[in-house]
Amino acid sequence: MFQEEVKTIGGLRLHVIPTKKYKTNTLVLKMKAPLCEQDITMRALVPYVLQNATERHPSMKAFRTYLDELYGATLQVDLTKKGEHHVITIRMDVANEKFLGDTSALLREALTLFSDMLFRPLTEQGGFSVAIVEQEKRALKQKIQSLFDDKMRYAQHRLIEEMYKGSPYALDVHGKLNDVDTIDAKRLYKHYEHMLKHDEMDLYIVGDVTLTDVEHDVAERFSLEARPLRSIETTTLTKRTNVQEVIEKQDVKQGKLHLGYRTNTTYNDADYNALQVWNGIFGGFAHSKLFMNVREKASLAYYAASRIESHQGMMMVMAGIEPSNYGRSLEIIHAQAEAMRNGQFSDEEIIQTKAVIRNQLLETVDTARGMIEISYHNVIATRQRPLDEWLEGIEKVTREDIVRIGEKIELDTIYFLTEKDGEKQ
Secondary structure, three states, X not given: OOOOEEEEEOOEEEEEEEOOOOOXXXXXXXXXXXXXXXXXXXXXXXXXXXXXXXXXXXXXHHHHHHHHHOOOOEEXXXXXXEOOEEEEEEEEEEEOHHHOOOOOOHHHHHHHHHHHHHHOEOEEOOEEOHHHHHHHHHHHHHHHHHHHHOHHHHHHHHHHHHHOOOOHHHOOOOXXXXXXXXXXXXXXXXXXXXXXXXXXXXXXXXXXXXXXXXXXXXXXXXXXXXXXOOXXXXXXXXXXXXXXXXXXXEOOOOEEEEEEEEOOOOOOOOOHHHHXXXXXXXXXXXXXXHHHHHHHHOOOEEEEEEEEEOOOOEEEEEEEEOHHHHHHHHHHHHHHXXXXXXXXXXXXXXXXXXXXXHHHHHHHOOOHHHHHHHHHHHXXXXXXXXXXXXXXXXXXXXXXXHHHHHXXXXXXXXXXXXXXXXXXX
């Protein structure tokens, strides 16, 4: 388990997780805003531009050389969707000076570099560096286009796009290809200034430090105006009278069958633990019904699994199949969901699933990144779920809870990506 100290400093929430487990300190900044079609492509571009250069380190080479000087510190950026939020993550790992013969204040220097990235990025004539923006626009276009080449990711994206048509959740985290060329360095910088004023900002520091050690350094370097916390009402989908079926044909050898279900349960709900166990027995793990029956026994799928989106109230089933096995695969998937609804699962399956979920959570918090992700669930949600309470909640789930949660799960959309000449059977 881990303890977390939280302090609001102006417009920043500082989270410190003290641990003597690692020889590094991990700094993670999360910037969160509602998903919005008008600005998602600009938001997607911003972190990639920021990680290139600052006023003090005015080129990618100078920036990376300085990271090397900080005993090989590393920096990465990432984009995710959490429910209807767009989340930018900037992460830096730096050696803990306590383990070095050097007396330099590495954590303080890392915080300074983080602060420089945010508040003193490289600018010219009232905008970001044109050369950097153009370079990152090309890279962003490639990221968006690469989705088409990875057919599993593409099918996942298309299912969500069809299921949530017209809703913010349908947007891809990297934005829209057609919007990239409309962005210039000045417009992007103006939008970034807006983000600094309005995004919810959470800075995590994990390592052999306490809140008292870093509070002053953070307050000195991160001067952000206080802002109201925005709560987002997740868009309620209109209930479909019939399951939506979307078949798309491309030049593919392996069919991708993805199903989207509404779970009508999110991380905020008391019965979220029951949903986790339901999903684990159904398709979440290697012992699950989908894996055993669709892939192993019937040999219909190259892979078959399910996963839940904790903050959106959706579950996705993913299977890679021969195009000719479409009808049979659907039958078996539906049969597994029906078996779950009818309570046709053993006590052994319940025990095994709870053990795997427990181990997964404990493995997650064994890393600095995992601790941060577990903690950040509580920022996204409107309820706090400390890890010990979460583990206890999983243990308490009963067979009746699992059956009851299954009654709320409804199939919404079937998406099938298949070969051009193949016909579904």
